[in-house]
Amino acid sequence: MCTVSMVCLVKCKNHLSKHSSANLSYSDVVLLLLGRKWSIVLDIVIITFQFGAVIIYFVFVSENLTPYFSKMSPVSARWSWMVFVAPLYIALSWIRSMKYIGVISFFAELSILSGIAVTGVIGCVQLSRGIVPGLAFDVNILPPWRTLPLMFGMAAFAFEGAGVVIPTECSMKKPEKFNKVLVMVLICATFMYITFGALLYTAFGPETGFSTGQITENLEQFANHMVDRTFWHLVQVVVRLCLVFGIGMSVSVQLIVVLDIVEKEMFKPGRLSQNNLYWKQNLVRAGATLFGLMLAASGLSFGHMVSLTGAFSGTLMQFLFPAACYLKCFKDSLSFCQRVGVWLLAICGAIFGALATYVTLVEMFS
Secondary structure (H helix, E strand, O other), rough: OHHHHHHHHHHHHHHHHOOOOOOHHHHHHHHHHOOOHHHHHHHHHHHHHHHHHHHHHHHHHHHHHHHHOOOOOOOOHHHHHHHHHHHHHHHHHOOHHHHHHHHHHHHHHHHHHHHHHHHHHHHHHHHHHHOOOOOOOOOOOOHHHHHHHHHHHHHHHHOOHHHHHHHHOOOOOOOHHHHHHHHHHHHHHHHHHHHHHHHHHHHHHHHHOOOOOHHHHHHHHHOOOOOOOHHHHHHHHHHHHHHHHHHHHOOHHHHHHHHHHHHHHOOOOOOOOOOOHHHHHHHHHHHHHHHHHHHHOOOOOOHHHHHHHHHHHHHHHHHHHHHHHHHHHOOOOHHHHHHHHHHHHHHHHHHHHHHHHHHHHHHOOO
């Protein structure tokens, strides 16, 4: 579904580009095909998705740092970590150039890959030797039906690419090969998601992410059952810190999209005074960062936030808007089967997204 929707979106952009010399963005495509009102709606959806991703990353940092702060701080551990990291994230939010954010993102990706590699090795050791007794291979082949909507929301979040697919295609040396490259990339991504998830679930069974839904919890559980506990505790701390650093530093990539849209609307000429514009923008950026940190520190669940963001904003960006644009752009040339296929994409996305949003909200507040 994600592959088809992204291909549809790029086809719309290419068709419109024949009549325009400008490089069109996702918002431009929606503006030209669906009108100004829906373009504004899309901008709001993009903001909610990207800011949702920021909160998700903050929640991950919170849930992995809180246990260490609970041993150090007399005040609430959940708020202690926020005070500790707030200055760093505010400083990162003031970076405006993708040139510098790209450097940060590179080291963040290295940290994440290192953490994932070690976690995979630990999963293999647990699977082969059963270090934590009674867990390996204790799995349900078929998932309970009530968790499928949560899975859809998480998948929509994981595969969401509609926001970046157009600039990616535009930057390719041979854009005519885009569809082939896209399919190959998504097949590889799907293989890695399934393999990594299946490996660790098979290794730790029903105890996988037993409290917060994060595999990092099982690393400490694994270390407690090893003969050389000191070494493995150090390993799991290093892995956690690598993942916290990598995911935490990725916040700036997500935040820059939100801040660019917000600042363009807030600081339009004639809307607000342009005096001290740089510092006014910095104040907005600091406020948005603090707001995200406060939401993360309020006790939101990592898994629920991923599912909710994907189910609501991800579904709109990934399925509904591309389908609507495609039907409008090629309304006179689509065959009956093509029209039915695009409508099915939109209807399935809407039903699954609405169901996943409802189930996630019920679980969050139950």
